[in-house]
Amino acid sequence: MTESTLINHIKTYLTLSEEELAEIILFFDCHSYSKKETLLLAGRRCYKLFFVTKGCLQLYFIDSLGNQKTSQFAIENWWLTDFLAFQNQKQSNFYIETVEDSQILTISFSKYQELLDKFPKMEKYFRIIYETAYGAALMRLKYINSFSKEEIFFRFRDNFPDFVQRVPQYLLASFLGLTPEYLSEIKRKQLS
Amino acid sequence: MTESTLINHIKTYLTLSEEELAEIILFFDCHSYSKKETLLLAGRRCYKLFFVTKGCLQLYFIDSLGNQKTSQFAIENWWLTDFLAFQNQKQSNFYIETVEDSQILTISFSKYQELLDKFPKMEKYFRIIYETAYGAALMRLKYINSFSKEEIFFRFRDNFPDFVQRVPQYLLASFLGLTPEYLSEIKRKQLS
DNA sequence: CGTCTCGTTGAGAGTTTTCAATGTAAGTGG
DNA sequence: CCACTTACATTGAAAACTCTCAACGAGACG
Helix, strand or coil, rough: CCCHHHHHHHHHHCCCCCCCCCHHHHHCEEECCCCCCCCEECCCCCCCCEEEEEEEEEEECCCCCCCEEEEECCCCCCEEEEEHHHHHCCCCCCCEEEEEEEEEEEHHHHHHHHHHHHCHHHHHHHHHHHHHHHHHHHHHHHHHHHHHHHHHHHHHHHHHHHHHHHHCHHHHHHCCCCCCHHHHHHHEEECC | CCCHHHHHHHHHCCCCHHHHHHHHCCCEEEEEEECCCEEHHHHHEEEEEEEEEEECEEEEEECCCCCCCEEEECCCCECCCCHHHHHHEECCEEEECCCCEEEEEEEHHHHHHHHHHHHCCCHHHHHHHHHHHHHHHHHHHHHHHHHCHHHHHHHHHHCCHHHHHHHHHHHHHHHHCCCCHHHHHHHHHHCC
């Protein structure tokens, strides 16, 4: 059951009764998507927050030259949306698309507010989620400023070998901020 | 009164009685620092969270070549710490230092936990703070991946002209991820 | 006045991108 | 199951971007 993924995740941070958890889960809709389906369009109002129970999402934008640039991936147990646009109920700056066949729990902005009002403990859950995500984003910025693109790739591959296998190389390149061609070159250099 | 800065900030997100606010503020210590004082050392356990009521802090690290790299600034009404290290009570990856003479409210990790336990509404406050900060970090990553360093500088200067005046140029360069020399060159190029 | 910090300049070197071409694997329809 | 098409990965050369290093200049401050 796909909802149990979220329930288990919440349980790792909060102590809640089974009744409460059952009520909480009702705030969410469950959807299945196949690979390369779009869940959020840039320019549209961002009124959904997504939780991945299976599969993989990417948050990306199109730069001025028409290239797709990935800002964030989300795999099992990750939350994803354009958080600034979601919070302010503004137009999104990003697209969200499935990278694999995926199962996604969805909550609208108004339901999200209701959920937080009715279960204040969930404020704590999301506070921890965002506190962690923000810390991780600062670490990512640290990496970007510390290392050459070559080093960024090798370190990422060492830290997340499974994930590197999981996504196509051009998406990984787009996420790490280099061109697919240069990523190819780097890999070849290391072999010799 | 420096504590009122935090009180006002909390009021913009929560409705709390004056008594509650008075109790909340007791969890914090107030300190004055002059320019270039260190508040957090990399390698030490990170057990404090900071709120700037006046002045400016920087979160930075030293790269393998010995260069200081700024990951984040915090001015009035900003929270700052090494959030990953704070949350897990681990060794910090960053230094924190004053950029100007500053007044800082400080809360230890244990007091922070007590505060959140005693005033669950504060979970909501911090949830919003971190949700915003995370969204902003993703936007920063978007900028880094979208634009050349030259463009990043001009856009930052257009968006935050006052801040650009406020901090020395070498710190700004370190924050934007380019060298002071290159920043000089960019500025000169635009004049002609 | 001397010193220290910060900003500027210029040349050369290193990194990364662009572009165009080729190779390869995988999916699709007959 | 094969032929076709498409999507993705690789290669190499040239160009663009950004850094390094060393030197100089200007202002702040004791």
